[in-house]
Amino acid sequence: xxxxxxxxxxxxxxxxxxxxxxxxxxxxxxxxxxxxxxxxxxxxxxxxxxxxxxxxxxxxxxxxxxxxxxxxxxxxxxxxxxxxxxxxxxxxxxx
Amino acid sequence: xxxxxxxxxxxxxxxxxxxxxxxxxxxxxxxxxxxxxxxxxxxxxxxxxxxxxxxxxxxxxxxxxxxxxxxxxxxxxxxxxxxxxxxxxxxxxxxxxxxxxxxxxxxxxxxxxxxxxxxxxxxxxxxxxxxxxxxxxxxxxxxxxxxxxxxxxxxxxxxxxxxxxxxxxxxxxxxxxxxxxxxxxxxxxxxxxxxxxxxx
Numbered sequence: 001x002x003x004x005x006x007x008x009x010x011x012x013x014x015x016x017x018x019x020x021x022x023x024x025x026x027x028x029x030x031x032x033x034x035x036x037x038x039x040x041x042x043x044x045x046x047x048x049x050x051x052x053x054x055x056x057x058x059x060x061x062x063x064x065x066x067x068x069x070x071x072x073x074x075x076x077x078x079x080x081x082x083x084x085x086x087x088x089x090x091x092x093x094x095x
Numbered sequence: 096x097x098x099x100x101x102x103x104x105x106x107x108x109x110x111x112x113x114x115x116x117x118x119x120x121x122x123x124x125x126x127x128x129x130x131x132x133x134x135x136x137x138x139x140x141x142x143x144x145x146x147x148x149x150x151x152x153x154x155x156x157x158x159x160x161x162x163x164x165x166x167x168x169x170x171x172x173x174x175x176x177x178x179x180x181x182x183x184x185x186x187x188x189x190x191x192x193x194x195x196x197x198x199x200x201x202x203x204x205x206x207x208x209x210x211x212x213x214x215x216x217x218x219x220x221x222x223x224x225x226x227x228x229x230x231x232x233x234x235x236x237x238x239x240x241x242x243x244x245x246x247x248x249x250x251x252x253x254x255x256x257x258x259x260x261x262x263x264x265x266x267x268x269x270x271x272x273x274x275x276x277x278x279x280x281x282x283x284x285x286x287x288x289x290x291x292x293x294x295x
Contacts (some may be wrong), residue, residue: 003243004206004207004208005206005207006207006240007153007207007208008209008212008232012213021145021159021162026163028131031130039109080229
């Protein structure tokens with residue numbers, strides 16, 4: 001354990017002098033200010049949490065159509081050549 | 096001339112009666128719902144806490160700051176306060192002690208115990224004509240300086256703040272037997288240089 005210094009105080013602190021240091025109004029003002037800051041911070045966290053919840057809900061619940069790729073006839077092209085193809089369901093390629 | 100320390104000359108630990116503690120609890124419960132009711136507690140304990148912090152810092156401006164900080168913390172944490180059969184002042188002393196410790200840890204300075212000369216004269220049995228009085232005071236201060244700080248804390252709380260061992264153990268967050276053991280070590284050290292009159 002650390003060491004310390006003992007000092008002798010000749011001048012006694014009277015109740016009257018201590019009374020001069022009392023400031024209850026200041027204490028209540030500081031308390032109100034700290035209370036307001038705490039409430040504002042809590043509100044900020046709630047709003048942030050709400051926004052995060054909405055965002056993740058949107059990602060999770062968005063419709064499948066928005067997610068699936070487009071289907072249909074594919075056009076395959078080479079430079080200068082455009083070939084369209086489609087399924088032969090008439091004779092399955094038998095000529 | 097024999098050097099005698101009469102600790103019995105100091106007041107015994109202040110004890111509130113159960114009725115007084117119960118009455119105080121009602122004020123605390125009211126203050127939990129309405130901060131304005133805290134004024135009664137502030138008025139009752141301001142002087143005690145101020146004196147306690149002044150004894151630990153020897154600086155009036157700093158004492159003013161730390162006292163204000165103590166009551167602010169008490170007000171902000173009031174809803175978490177749980178009654179443990181001790182006066183509310185024990186909780187205030189605990190917060191004040193923590194604030195003082197935080198200050199010294201931050202400033203990395205040697206801790207100070209500022210004791211009233213008048214109070215020391217109460218315990219050294221002597222008369223005004225004693226030419227060795229200054230020497231005895233110096234020996235006493237030197238002995239107190241040699242004590243470990245944790246022992247000095249208990250001695251100061253017991254004889255200058257007049258707290259009971261139960262309160263001291265709560266304030267310093269140590270066991271009651273630990274608090275008593277530290278005090279006995281202080282008394283044993285004083286007995287090397289003084290005849291100590293002490294009835295526990």
